[in-house]
Amino acid sequence: MAPPILYVDLARQFAEERDALMPRIEAVLASGLWVGGAAVEALEAELRDYLGVAGVVALNSGTDALILSMRALGIGPGDEVVTAPNSFIASAGAVAMLGATPVFADVGVDMNIDPDHLARALTPRTKAVIAVHLAGRMAAMDPIMALAERHGLTVIEDAAQAMGSRYKGRLAGTIGHVGCFSAHPLKNFNAMGDAGFIATDNVKVAARVRRLQAHGLIDRNTAVEWGTVSRLDSVQAEILRFRLPRVAAIIERRRANADHYRRALADCPGVALPVCQPYEYNSFHLFVVQCERRDALQRALAEQGIATGIHYPTPIHCQPAAKALGYGVGSMPEAERQAARSLSLPIHQFLAAADIERVAAAIRGFHEAG
Numbered sequence: 459m460a461p462p463i464l465y466v467d468l469a470r471q472f473a474e475e476r477d478a479l480m481p482r483i484e485a486v487l488a489s490g491l492w493v494g495g496a497a498v499e500a501l502e503a504e505l506r507d508y509l510g511v512a513g514v515v516a517l518n519s520g521t522d523a524l525i526l527s528m529r530a531l532g533i534g535p536g537d538e539v540v541t542a543p544n545s546f547i548a549s550a551g552a553v554a555m556l557g558a559t560p561v562f563a564d565v566g567v568d569m570n571i572d573p574d575h576l577a578r579a580l581t582p583r584t585k586a587v588i589a590v591h592l593a594g595r596m597a598a599m600d601p602i603m604a605l606a607e608r609h610g611l612t613v614i615e616d617a618a619q620a621m622g623s624r625y626k627g628r629l630a631g632t633i634g635h636v637g638c639f640s641a642h643p644l645k646n647f648n649a650m651g652d653a654g655f656i657a658t659d660n661v662k663v664a665a666r667v668r669r670l671q672a673h674g675l676i677d678r679n680t681a682v683e684w685g686t687v688s689r690l691d692s693v694q695a696e697i698l699r700f701r702l703p704r705v706a707a708i709i710e711r712r713r714a715n716a717d718h719y720r721r722a723l724a725d726c727p728g729v730a731l732p733v734c735q736p737y738e739y740n741s742f743h744l745f746v747v748q749c750e751r752r753d754a755l756q757r758a759l760a761e762q763g764i765a766t767g768i769h770y771p772t773p774i775h776c777q778p779a780a781k782a783l784g785y786g787v788g789s790m791p792e793a794e795r796q797a798a799r800s801l802s803l804p805i806h807q808f809l810a811a812a813d814i815e816r817v818a819a820a821i822r823g824f825h826e827a828g
């Protein structure tokens with residue numbers, strides 16, 4: 459059998475970086491500054507430059523980026539935050555963790571929150587909107603920002619899957635009031651453990667997130683509010699510093715792979731390819747196709763050694779944790795339709811052209827066999 463086609467290849471990523479990266483990791487270890495310090499400060503400065511924002515705070519995860527930025531914005535019990543039901547659980551879980559109420563608005567065919575549904579989901583209690591850029595595709599930021607402005611709402615961009623994506627030339631995470639990023643190992647811009655950060659032009663919000671991430675301390679011995687601990691360790695910071703200048707090339711490779719899939723799967727019966735809007739530059743964190751017989755196709759591909767993913771099989775509003783919110787099956791028809799049909803094909807930067815041809819041929823073969 460042909461060698462397996464992996465969904466991601468993090469071991470290869472490290473193998474290719476090893477000689478250049480290890481001395482930098484060793485230097486951090488030798489410095490004895492394992493938490494905070496120069497590496498974290500340098501990363502934050504480099505991310506400020508990359509994103510063109512006034513404030514970046516490095517954190518332990520994308521989930522903490524959501525929780526702490528919303529807390530810094532004053533979101534809490536009694537508030538509603540509208541978000542997409544088809545995201546990773548963290549987009550709504552972060553709202554619930556603050557004691558606020560996640561409210562869902564259905565998505566459009568672009569898999570992102572539909573501004574018309576969003577407008578209908580607003581109530582007098584709505585305080586904020588989380589615009590998720592799922593799979594690297596940009597949510598419709600102009601209508602979302604306009605709506606938010608009309609209603610005095612805060613917009614939090616969940617850019618966990620969209621580092622490097624652009625909307626009308628503007629980077630994901632820099633359009634709303636706060637951008638929340640994950641640098642989990644599976645992301646395009648990835649650490650070797652949990653990592654995340656927030657980006658904002660609102661320096662007051664950045665300063666409050668920085669305080670909340672360190673127990674509300676303003677100096678070693680004075681806590682002015684309750685906080686938590688959410689530190690990015692120095693080794694992860696150095697790994698991210700090493701990778702930041704390389705992320706553009708990774709995204710370009712993924713985009714080239716997406717183009718290749720488009721050509722190879724053009725007119726393939728039973729498969730709908732992701733639609734890219736003319737205004738977006740998609741970083742292709744995921745390449746999601748929609749197909750009627752998704753589970754059978756996934757099994758057939760697995761039998762041929764081709765790994766795929768499903769993002770996500772159960773929409774958030776149908777999760778047991780969301781039961782008390784009172785949604786249930788049928789309430790978000792487009793998100794539910796997509797959850798049953800979505801299949802994420804391998805798109806990582808190490809795929810060869812022959813790998814993509816093989817995946818496409820296997821998909822065509824599946825549909826031709828009926």
Ligand SMILES: Cc1ncc(COP(=O)(O)O)c(C=O)c1O
Binds near residue numbers: 519520549618652654
């Ligand atoms: C859309 C989205 N939001 C939030 C998160 C949470 O990020 P993390 O896993 O770094 O906490 C993720 C990560 O998978 C994500 O995909």
